[in-house]
Amino acid sequence: MTVAVIGSLQRMGRWAPDARGRLQQAAMELYTERGYDRTTTADIAERAGLSERTYFRHFADKREVLFDSTGRLEQLVVAGVRDAPADAAPLTAVAAGLDDGAQLLDSFGDDARARAAVVGGHPELAERELAKLSAMARAVGEVLRERGVPDPAAALTAEAGVAVFRVAFEQWAVAPGRPPFPAVLTAALAELRTAVAGG
Amino acid sequence: MTVAVIGSLQRMGRWAPDARGRLQQAAMELYTERGYDRTTTADIAERAGLSERTYFRHFADKREVLFDSTGRLEQLVVAGVRDAPADAAPLTAVAAGLDDGAQLLDSFGDDARARAAVVGGHPELAERELAKLSAMARAVGEVLRERGVPDPAAALTAEAGVAVFRVAFEQWAVAPGRPPFPAVLTAALAELRTAVAGG
DNA sequence: CACCGCCATGACAGTCGCTGTCATCGGTAG
DNA sequence: CTACCGATGACAGCGACTGTCATGGCGGTG
Incomplete structure (x- = not known):
């Protein structure tokens, strides 16, 4: 057909x-x-x-062939961080960008989850996904520097933010009932704040 | 010869x-x-x-062939997290394990930096390094769960800790005067705490 | 209308990463 | 002494990826 x-x-x-x-x-x-x-x-x-x-x-x-969407995701996230209010704290700006990305993935719905299952099932693909997210973290770090955040805070904030995104995504990809990804992401970010403050 | x-x-x-x-x-x-x-x-x-x-x-x-040392690094870090005081906060336990790892890499000295230069110079190798560190994060997360830390805090703390380790390592690998890696790592962790608290 | 250059594609040969399989032969246990 | 073990070599083969040249509709130009 x-x-x-x-x-x-x-x-x-x-x-x-x-x-x-x-x-x-x-x-x-x-x-x-x-x-x-x-x-x-x-x-x-x-x-x-x-x-x-x-x-x-x-x-x-x-x-x-499976990672075209990742490129669009990075563009969207980077734009979101760049367009965050100038007086927003670094992690808040990153959170805003990631939230845009979360909405995009959420709009892909089950397709995103199917893709995640395939990628997660094969080491070579998982490796490539990590590389893409790492590139996104670098790009976000660069935007933070443009926003005046000095190193190493810029790199650390970007990496931590993307780490939260990754954990939230893995959680969302297998969660029953398809919860909205932005909500999962927000909750994960709150968890990180608690974990870092408490530890 | x-x-x-x-x-x-x-x-x-x-x-x-x-x-x-x-x-x-x-x-x-x-x-x-x-x-x-x-x-x-x-x-x-x-x-x-x-x-x-x-x-x-x-x-x-x-x-x-370039990643044997990464395996030993993971074992050492995991052991360090496991052996941290039972009443230590999760991020503190992770920091203790990472500090052990930092001492190991520091003892490799210029060899570690030479290896980092090679790995950083080739996308395929950089990708593999990310995969190894991701595996380390998963292992650390598992140890935290054994220590009674619930998800997603366990995963998030492990990922954030390893992210700090990675940023600190990249900084150290190119730093002039070869500063002690454990000191760089400790400073980076403090930076993360500030960034998360302030953002 | 006739020509021409563009460019996405096909065809083909070749290199290299990686695997399955069988043979080799010093060392070691009995 | 023999019989097995285990690290290695030799060889054939598949699949990922690349360089190179040919093809032929399409759009623009005279």
């Missing part, structure tokens, strides 16, 4: 549109159906109606 | 001793001399006087 869709769309031009999106969808399907390590990049390309070579023109490696 | 050493030692048995250590040393040398991506696993094995196949019997992939 995927083939049929591609066939009908092909009339619109030389190539079926949205090759990148088709690759992402094919990858999610295959990683879910067979598992990450029993899926080859050639499999993904074939299901998307493309050659393996073209896969690598769109994504740097076998893992990147 | 490496060959000469191996030759003389070979008389002590069928194989030169400490194949694993030779592989680690060869890898550090080559990654430093030529860079990570211009070194093949066959190169490493050859310099260590072994076959490529044997390399993969000692290390799971091309990256792991």
Whole structure:
């Protein structure tokens, strides 16, 4: 059926549109159906109606195909921190940015949770996710520096904030009843404040 | 000259001793001399006087050869957290464990800094380091749970503590005059407390 | 209308990371 | 002495990833 869709769309031009999106969808399907390590990049390309070579023109490696959303997440969070009130305390500004990110992930709903299950199920993918979140922390730290926060406070606040985000996300991804992610995040941040103050 | 050493030692048995250590040393040398991506696993094995196949019997992939020390670090930190006074607050217990780890890294001195430079210079290696530290955070969180700390406080305290460790390490790795790492770590932890309290 | 250059894609060959499998042979236990 | 053990080598093979060249609709230009 995927083939049929591609066939009908092909009339619109030389190539079926949205090759990148088709690759992402094919990858999610295959990683879910067979598992990450029993899926080859050639499999993904074939299901998307493309050659393996073209896969690598769109994504740097076998893992990147799952991490487009992470890039948008980082942009959103960074913008949120930058746009926080100038007089907001560093951690408060970070919390504002992360809250924007939490709303985005929440809007993805079950898709975000399905993706989290796949990523969490394979070490290579989990590793890449950590790298993406680390990049987000660096970016947030840089924005804090632009806001006048000196080091190492900027780096520490950014890393702590992203750590809270990660813990809250892992909690939310497996929580029953799909609670709103922003609420989970806010609660986690409050927990951190208590833990650091009390310890 | 490496060959000469191996030759003389070979008389002590069928194989030169400490194949694993030779592989680690060869890898550090080559990654430093030529860079990570211009070194093949066959190169490493050859310099260590072994076959490529044997390399993969000692290390799971091309990256792991640099991360033996991280395993020992985790064991030490976990033990330190476990052995902290039972009435110590969670973050205080974590700080005690991390301080043990800081002393270990400090004792490695310039070797630790050289290794950090190599790891920091290559995305694949940096990614693996993040994964190792994440594993350490999980292990620390587990110990906190054993100490009676409930979730999500356990996970959050562990992640925040390891985040402080990471920031302090990056700072220390490039700091002039080689300050003692435990002191850098303690200062970073104090900074975090201030940042969280103030924000 | 005829031409042309653009560019996403396909095709193909090659390198390297990593694995499965079998053979080798000193050391060690019995 | 023999029989086994265990670290290693040798070799074949798969899959991730790259460099390079060819293809052919599409849009603009004369």
